[in-house]
Amino acid sequence: MSRNIRYSDDFYKSIHMLTGLPIRRIQEYGRENNPFNILEHPMVLEPNEKQLQKINKLNEFISSYNLLRIEEEQNKIKFSGPQESGRYFTSLLGGVKDKERFIIAFLDNNNGIIETRTHSEGGLGSTVVYPREILKMAMANDCAKMILCHNHPSGNLVSSKEDKALTQRLVDIFRPLDIIIVDHIIVGGPHFISMAEEACLPVDTLDKANYDAIELVDQVVKEDLTHENILSYGSM
Amino acid sequence: MSWLFGLTEEDEDEIRVLMDQFGVRDFFLNIEGFNLSQRTRTGLMNLQKLILAIESHQTEDADQREGILYE
Numbered sequence: 001m002s003r004n005i006r007y008s009d010d011f012y013k014s015i016h017m018l019t020g021l022p023i024r025r026i027q028e029y030g031r032e033n034n035p036f037n038i039l040e041h042p043m044v045l046e047p048n049e050k051q052l053q054k055i056n057k058l059n060e061f062i063s064s065y066n067l068l069r070i071e072e073e074q075n076k077i078k079f080s081g082p083q084e085s086g087r088y089f090t091s092l093l094g095g096v097k098d099k100e101r102f103i104i105a106f107l108d109n110n111n112g113i114i115e116t117r118t119h120s121e122g123g124l125g126s127t128v129v130y131p132r133e134i135l136k137m138a139m140a141n142d143c144a145k146m147i148l149c150h151n152h153p154s155g156n157l158v159s160s161k162e163d164k165a166l167t168q169r170l171v172d173i174f175r176p177l178d179i180i181i182v183d184h185i186i187v188g189g190p191h192f193i194s195m196a197e198e199a200c201l202p203v204d205t206l207d208k209a210n211y212d213a214i215e216l217v218d219q220v221v222k223e224d225l226t227h228e229n230i231l232s233y234g235s236m
Numbered sequence: 237m238s239w240l241f242g243l244t245e246e247d248e249d250e251i252r253v254l255m256d257q258f259g260v261r262d263f264f265l266n267i268e269g270f271n272l273s274q275r276t277r278t279g280l281m282n283l284q285k286l287i288l289a290i291e292s293h294q295t296e297d298a299d300q301r302e303g304i305l306y307e
Contacts, residue, residue: 011289014282036293058286065287068260077259091257095271103269116262118269 007035015039018058020051076112079105079182082194085147086185092116093151093187100127100218102150104134106143107182114141124153125218129166131173131211138179146174148184152218155188159195160219167195168202173209247276 007030016023025045037044042055079085105116117137120127167184183196195201255263264287267280
């Protein structure tokens with residue numbers, strides 16, 4: 001049975017980069033066979049000694065990864081409040097000053113992280129959020145709650161009208177599905193603010209669900225990029 | 237992982253700290269966000285693609301099972 005539909009060229013390329021096996025042979029094999037045979041039964045592609053060594057090491061890595069993951073499942077990171085989630089997201093985004101990034105932590109009923117995903121990455125002062133994609137991730141994780149987070153590359157620690165509007169749009173989508181957005185953390189350099197802590201987190205639906213993409217703009221960067229500021233070297 | 241793409245000791249230490257902090261899975265899912273050298277990041281991104289493919293393979297296997305429980 002042909003299985004090539006399920007495995008992207010990126011996947012084949014990653015096996016090629018990690019093992020040194022010729023990419024064409026990997027692709028040809030994967031077209032008609034389960035490409036994981038390349039790792040599980042390495043002789044199918046007749047690797048040389050060096051390639052075989054790499055495949056064996058890669059298998060060791062995969063086993064360790066699987067074991068660690070199972071162990072982590074049993075000791076999930078839990079958020080009891082904004083201080084913990086703020087520290088967690090600040091570690092993820094505190095050093096990011098050249099682009100705006102939007103991250104979501106999908107939580108179970110006990111506020112344990114099921115998965116944290118980088119949803120989008122934009123330029124210096126903006127990024128685009130796609131509600132449909134977030135919905136797909138939330139369904140795949142079967143989550144009960146979510147914490148949203150994005151950074152302001154300018155370091156500005158004020159939640160803007162746009163930040164609140166974006167959160168409201170997502171509440172409008174997820175509240176009817178019984179998925180609660182418990183917080184929206186905004187990271188600026190080594191600091192953060194929590195919209196839940198600041199009591200400006202939308203909780204109830206205001207409008208019907210709208211799945212159009214949403215542009216999220218760091219207002220300080222936007223203002224600094226105005227013509228007058230550029231001419232006068234602004235505050236950037 | 238040093239054998240995969242020649243990590244320096246510094247890289248390894250940094251990765252160890254990040255994995256402790258985020259857990260192995262979230263570390264791999266968020267590599268783009270970490271301050272690592274380009275070479276290390278590229279190597280880790282290859283592992284990320286492999287991991288995601290393995291996980292989807294495992295999920296597919298699980299979906300095809302009967303779902304019995306041990307007594």
